[in-house]
Amino acid sequence: SAVISQKPSRDICQRGTSLTIQCQVDSQVTMMFWYRQQPGQSLTLIATANQGSEATYESGFVIDKFPISRPNLTFSTLTVSNMSPEDSSIYLCSVRTGDTQYFGPGTRLTVL
């Protein structure tokens, strides 16, 4: 299994600003995944982050808007840039160890 922590747990931000979300895993993992979830809705994969290389983004998500860092095998950050109210969501960090995927507690972002 894997234990994942995220910071911050929630934040309220102004339009046009940026927020960086941190994700820490208690073990070394090759891939880390970032998801967005509208409240009460399903998960949307934003990108896959591999240590030492550029993240791979899903359709509809771009690096300029959601830059990701992956400096080592236990840590990653996701930045939500130039925020608008449409970016209000829960952002989840996730890893897959063996055959099971585990999730962090999420970061609840509200953009005013």
Added chain:
Amino acid sequence: AQSVAQPEDQVNVAEGNPLTVKCTYSVSGNPYLFWYVQYPNRGLQFLLKYITGDNLVKGSYGFEAEFNKSQTSFHLKKPSALVSDSALYFCAVSPLHSGNTPLVFGKGTRLSVIA
């Protein structure tokens, strides 16, 4: 491409009654199937998985799920529902036993258990 369908957005059940949350999948090859639960203001928690072997798998909190290959289904069940089971439930599938690919998730089913 693999996909998961959860045909019900909402399931309501009385406390003490059995519950079923439905899931069907589409994947080439042998599927790896999962159920996750999300309580309010929390991340997703792993409940149970089917990889191989017995078609009936047991997981956390008294939940179980039955893999049915002919019907390509993996329904989540519990013999007696609790109010505390009220949450959002996600079914997921992976065709590969690999740590480098994310699971494919269904859209979720909201379970409400009424006292």
